[in-house]
Amino acid sequence: MKFEKNILCIGAGYVGGPTMSVIALKCPEYKVTVVDINKDRINQWNSDNLPIYEPGLDEVVNSCRGKNLFFTTDVANGIKEADIIFVSVNTPTKTFGEGAGMASDLQYWEKTAHEIIEHSDRDKIIVEKSTLPVRTAEALDKILSSNEKGINFEIVSNPEFLAEGTAIKDLIDGDRVLIGSHNTEAGLKAAKAISNIYAHWMTDEKILTTNLWSSELTKLVANAFLAQRISSVNSISALCEKTDADISEISYAVGKDSRIGSKFLNASVGFGGSCFRKDILNLVYIARSYGLIEVADYWEMVIKMNEYQETRFVNKMVKEMFNTVADKKIAVFGFAFKANTGDTRESPAIVIIKKLLEERANIAITDPKALKNARLDLEGIDQNVSYEPDPYKAADGSSAIALATEWDEFKDLDYKRIYDSMKKPAFIFDGRNILNHKELFDIGFNVYPIGKASLTHF
Numbered sequence: 001m002k003f004e005k006n007i008l009c010i011g012a013g014y015v016g017g018p019t020m021s022v023i024a025l026k027c028p029e030y031k032v033t034v035v036d037i038n039k040d041r042i043n044q045w046n047s048d049n050l051p052i053y054e055p056g057l058d059e060v061v062n063s064c065r066g067k068n069l070f071f072t073t074d075v076a077n078g079i080k081e082a083d084i085i086f087v088s089v090n091t092p093t094k095t096f097g098e099g100a101g102m103a104s105d106l107q108y109w110e111k112t113a114h115e116i117i118e119h120s121d122r123d124k125i126i127v128e129k130s131t132l133p134v135r136t137a138e139a140l141d142k143i144l145s146s147n148e149k150g151i152n153f154e155i156v157s158n159p160e161f162l163a164e165g166t167a168i169k170d171l172i173d174g175d176r177v178l179i180g181s182h183n184t185e186a187g188l189k190a191a192k193a194i195s196n197i198y199a200h201w202m203t204d205e206k207i208l209t210t211n212l213w214s215s216e217l218t219k220l221v222a223n224a225f226l227a228q229r230i231s232s233v234n235s236i237s238a239l240c241e242k243t244d245a246d247i248s249e250i251s252y253a254v255g256k257d258s259r260i261g262s263k264f265l266n267a268s269v270g271f272g273g274s275c276f277r278k279d280i281l282n283l284v285y286i287a288r289s290y291g292l293i294e295v296a297d298y299w300e301m302v303i304k305m306n307e308y309q310e311t312r313f314v315n316k317m318v319k320e321m322f323n324t325v326a327d328k329k330i331a332v333f334g335f336a337f338k339a340n341t342g343d344t345r346e347s348p349a350i351v352i353i354k355k356l357l358e359e360r361a362n363i364a365i366t367d368p369k370a371l372k373n374a375r376l377d378l379e380g381i382d383q384n385v386s387y388e389p390d391p392y393k394a395a396d397g398s399s400a401i402a403l404a405t406e407w408d409e410f411k412d413l414d415y416k417r418i419y420d421s422m423k424k425p426a427f428i429f430d431g432r433n434i435l436n437h438k439e440l441f442d443i444g445f446n447v448y449p450i451g452k453a454s455l456t457h458f
Contacts, residue, residue, distance in 0.1 A: 003031035003068065007197070008078045010112055011088035012036035012045055012071060014052055014167070014274070014343065015129060015160050020086070021060045022171040024069035026201045033070045035078040045071035053342040053369045056168035079119035084193065086158070087112055088129040093278050102285035106136065113140055117147040125190045128157045128216070136216060154190040156181050157212050159219035164273065165340030177207050180215020187212075220279045220286075224299055227276040229264040231305035237267035237451025238312060247451025248433065267451040269404060269431030270309040272337030272347040277303060310348050313402075313450075314355040317429050320448060320456075321400060326360040329398040329423075333391060334405020334432075335367040335374040342369035344377055348431070349404040356402075357384060366394035368409055392418060400427035406434045419443045425457065 007023065009016045012034045024032040036042050044051040046065070050058060061069070072078065079085065089108040094100050109130065116126065126144065128136065144153035157180035162170045177198045181191035195207050210218070237247045247267040255262030271277075280299055287296035318325055337347035344350065347370075353363055363385045365374050371387045378385055388394040391410070395401055395418045403410060411434055419426055428440055429448045437447045441455035448454045 001068075004029045005031070005083050006081045007032045007084045007086070008082035009034045009086040009088055009129070010036075010075065010078070010115075011090070011130070012038070012041050012051075013088065013090070014054075014164065015162065016086070016088035017045060017050075017052065018054055018057055018060075018162070018167045019088070019129065019160065019171060021057065021064060021069060022168065023197060024064040024067075025060050026172075027197060028064075028068055030197075031068050031070070031081075032064075033072060033078050033081070035072055035075045037073060037075065039073050042071050042073050053340075054167050055165065055340055060168060075115060076119045079116055080121060082124060084125045084127060084197075085116060086127040086129045091130045091278075093281055099285050102281040106139075109136070109140070110143065113143045116153070117144060117149070117151075120147075120149070120151055120153075123152045123154075125193055126153050126155050127194060128155065129160060152186070154181075154186050155212070156187075156190050156194050157215035158194055159215060161219070161222060164343050165338055172201065174202075175206070177202055178210065178215050178218055179207065180210045180212045180218075182212055220283045223275050223279040224283050224302065226264050227271055227280055227306070228299075228302050230268070230271045230276075231302045231309075233265050233267050234270065234309040234450075235305050237309075240267075240451040241453075244453050245451075246453070250451075267433060268309075268348075268406075269313045269352070269450065270306045270348040272345065272349075273343065274345040277306070277346050307351075310351040311355070313348075313429065313431055314352055314359075316448060317356070317400065317402065317427075318359055320446070320454075321427060324359070325356060325399075327362065328400070329362045329364060330356060331364045331366065331391070331394040331398040331401045333366055333394070333401055333403045333410050334370075334407055335365050335377075336370035336405050336407075339405055339407045342373060344370050344373040347377075347404075349374075350377055352402060352404055352431075353378065353385070354381070357381060360384075362386075364388050364394040364398065366391045367405065368407055370405075392421070396421045397423065399423045400429065402429045402431060403435065404431050406432040411435065415440055415445070416443050419445060 007030050009020045016034055020032050020034045041051050050061065089112050091106060091109060140155055159178055161174060179191050179194050181187040191209055198207055233251055236250065240247045251265040254260055255265050280303055284296045284300045332349060332353060335347060335349045336342055336344055356363060365385065366388050371389060375387060391413055426445050428445045431450060433449050437449055437455055440447045446456040
């Protein structure tokens, strides 16, 4: 079958795989190829056991794979065939040198740019899909334009705004698609080509076009604003616990203000995921590099407040359990950073468990999708950790439950059965405020929510 256009994505991770799968679904006349140097990951994309869990992803992949959607490790041929190349490689926070701990590590991006030059034989559109610092396209322009083949590479920024757990829904019916380009004839033509892809299923008013720098910065700002809302409500949750106010009632009332809205106002043990922390630290680094110290300090407080919430949660556990958790078994319900994903990057559960291990607790972790990643994240420090798919077995013989992820499965458990199997007094620390606290108290638990009065039998 001859396809109208060949689209390539370099990087088969949480962004590249789902995004290209939906494009293949909605654009059957295009050939969509996803390449990655990780052979095991590609093998999983070509199997019935996909490398990531995302509701609806299996159905999309199965309907397109082998027809107009292909997964391969052949980077060279993929680049050669492609008319449009989406680059979705990893851009982690630097762990070395200038900007360590804050700036993005762009070495994989630069290596990819050189690979694109090496294997290209004609003009191509290069799409920034990874989250990148503002003005990154300027550096990429210099690298790509240095080719000695006379090839023109036009760079377009197309950041993702996906929430893990709802990525397929976000791709099919998202709030907007953002496309940034140079304000030149060639740049605007390239932006139009990318717009035409999304126009297969997105309405015109949802396809936004900006200059290149605005598009790059918008991604960082969007995540910073969302994280800011979480840290803001979490800061108030601490005050609620001191004053017997109820954070849920406050969030509901505040969210009714049309100027504020109700989203991202649920107090919890803290935010996680691959983007929020990384993107805010990147924003802090960029602001400092331009001498905007007050701006940098402002956004850094969002991170510090999140860290405070995680630490506060553990400190409360230790304090309420008679100032010691040494040799006590604690069941941690949930390890993924949020429900409906197996992703554990920057999960609050990691911090909670590490701090509890420092207090010499014994930990039993249960999670519907994240136990494999939990083993990797805790490798080398998990002598006193067990991994249990069955939450009833995880809680058996424990002194406390720490709920760290808002899985629906945890709402519907038989907590009377769990209570009967635990040591007494039995504690529940609900880090997501998803459980029925009054019912738990009536069963016999001592219940400690976030931002609400505790219910105890003492």
